[in-house]
Amino acid sequence: MATPAKTHKIRMMEQQLQKKLNRQVVGSIVGCVHCGMCHTSCHYVLTHPDDPKMTPSYKADQLRKLFKRNHDWTGRAFPWWVGADKVPLTDDDLTKLQDIAFGTCTNCRRCTFNCPMGVDTATLNRIMRGLLTHVGVMPEGVRVVSKDQWELGNQMGVLREDYLDTLEWMSEELEEDLGHAEATIPVDREGARIMYAINPREVKYDPRTIKEAALIFWAAGENWTMPSEGWDNTNFGLFSGDDGLGGTCGQREYDKARQLGVEKIVISECGHGYRSTRCEAVNWAGEAQPFPMESSVMTMLGYIKDGRITVDPTRNAERVTFHDSCNNARSCGFFEEPRELLRLVTMDFQEMYPNRAENYCCTGGGGAMSMSEYTPRRLKSAKVKADQIAATGAKIVVTSCHNCVDGLNDLIKHYKLDCKVMQLVDLVANALVLPTRESGAEPATVPGEVEIARPAVALPLAGRTILVVDDEDDVRVFLKAVLEDAGARVLEAADGDEAIAVATAEKPDLITLDLSMPGKDGVEAFTELRRAPGTEEIPVCVITGHPEFRTVIYDRPVAPPEGYMSKPVDEDQLVENLHRILDLEAKHVHPTN
């Protein structure tokens, strides 16, 4: 049978490979002896024992073959002898490569630490991802997120006005909570000492963490600012292997910091954001250490050690354990500071084993959370992590990474673990003993997850009508109770048809929508609501226990939902998010408000 000719994409990949080669990469390619020692270091292998294709060296061999066929003596002369005969030739082969490079590896780098030859398999896999991305072969989620990061400057497509509105909203809440006029979130303050860069997930799904960080900065008397641009510390270039995107993302932050004249960039708790901004983007962008950069964990720890803030660990009495983000621990040596901080702000810290650079991946890394097509495989591979967590007996899993938060939440739900995920900023804010400042106002209580000092003037959802759509009775009862407590009038529907009927008749101010329901499901109902005159402008907040449907709902040919939350839903977050959606909606409809 005749061998098919190489496609244009394959030739492009071969050309691109040439540009990616350096001494270290070539060493990792030629150094592998196929000893199989990496085998049991991988969480995919441990959870898929019958699938030999999960072996890390097999994944790296995909790049190795391409290299040997084009650059190595033996591979060019006798390709079959060194396995270089099975190189990709057709575009179908590239689809299989995509599945291997994106779907069976989170680039966690655990195998790298277990290779006797010092082969950096994770880096080879990232290069393969980069070659595929170069020719447009990548999971849809990676494509969408990368596009948003290229075009909008952040990976979640947050519009500038929404970002600034969220900061303003959090700033107002903080000021109200504390009763102190200076307790605000400064934006673009020139000459500030610190520029605080965050993960867009905080804006979109968990703005409370922004308020908590602002509270801590205020308590420490910090001269800080958030930038109006270059605020996204995340970097999908790390996941897609696109060094161009990686350098651009980093450069945006560095340029903004330079423009504001700050001394330091502080990166909120995001594992890949820290690694990208602090360690990798300087290389991709060709900037040699443009600024001192540190994680907010280091900043908070410094505040406590320097006596700038006081904490009371008894406020965090439950047993906690710590999950090391792979990017932090293995690629940035950042693992002692969070533990030191945890011991200062909690009462019962239980170590997880193995830990630090030997910790297992949360399974949400490497961009896995954006690749819904691989969700079942990812959740299966999460069994290792679930067992690790269960063994600690902790009620709270703490991590310094937003990807890990999502990954861990997914596996906790999937494996029905009795614990929840928090970040250090949550715990520090909760333990914070507020200083007395000369503001004329009474000292405020600590605004944290448990006790958020809400404005006493009105309930946040007073006067609003909200339609709760969910097929599970207990979920509807719970949501109804929470929303009614917040002042809303609540309507209910148990499936898509009922939701459309009630929405059409009642014209609620907002709809919370479950996606997985018998009969007409949430996705269909959402599309119909968006298309029907009279309901098309009703804001929708998706509340689902199936994060893999996220892509489905955002891919509909209608305007995306205004909000999105994963089950289980936190009461405070629910009210805050719905309040924010309604608030933004009002501003868009009545811009002068």
Added chain:
Amino acid sequence: MQHEPSSLLATAEVIHWIALAVMVAVYTTRLVWLFSFKGGKDRSAPAAPERTNAHKGAVYSLGNVVMPWSMESTRTDPLFYVSFVLFHLGVTAGISLAFLSSLAPGLVRTQSVAWIFGTLLAAAFVVGMIRMARRLTKPHMRLISTPDDYFSLALLTVWFLLGTLTQASIAGYQALAGEGWLAAYLLLTAFFLVYVPFSKISHYLYYPFTRLWIGRALGHRGSLPLVRVRS
């Protein structure tokens, strides 16, 4: 008492030395080729300078060959580590036997040296057999193995066996008397030396560099030497 080598043995010795020269030449070319690629550079600031640095990382990384506790993969499978040590000591013994048989034939006839070399070669042969069985029976090993992987392992395993028999012959074991063993061993070694630079066995040429580079990189990033807190 020393005898003049037969013409067969003398020819084998010459071929063996020529093979060594070829190997050195090809290895040199290999290294020139490797270093023709630009060196990667990390512009980031040292990640944990209070604890480690690139130099410490490199030293730790290079030393991991004698620190089985430094990697989970060797720490949790001590038998594999022991087999690794025996296999590579066998290679050292085999190469030493080949050269000392020409340069210091008296030495390899002494009982103590003969026992050491013979034991190491025999142990390495057993390890080679076990490794071949592992490579043939484990699905993940079959998947990643190339013809070169099988051939290199088979070549070494046969070489270990022949080396064991040759050492016994040199040491005076009557059942293996005659120069034919040594001549065959030298010819196989010659083939081995010529083949190695084109095969995966050349990994030992790259080994110091790959370990140095990964150690330097991860030392700079603060994650090597490994910090372990055990339960």
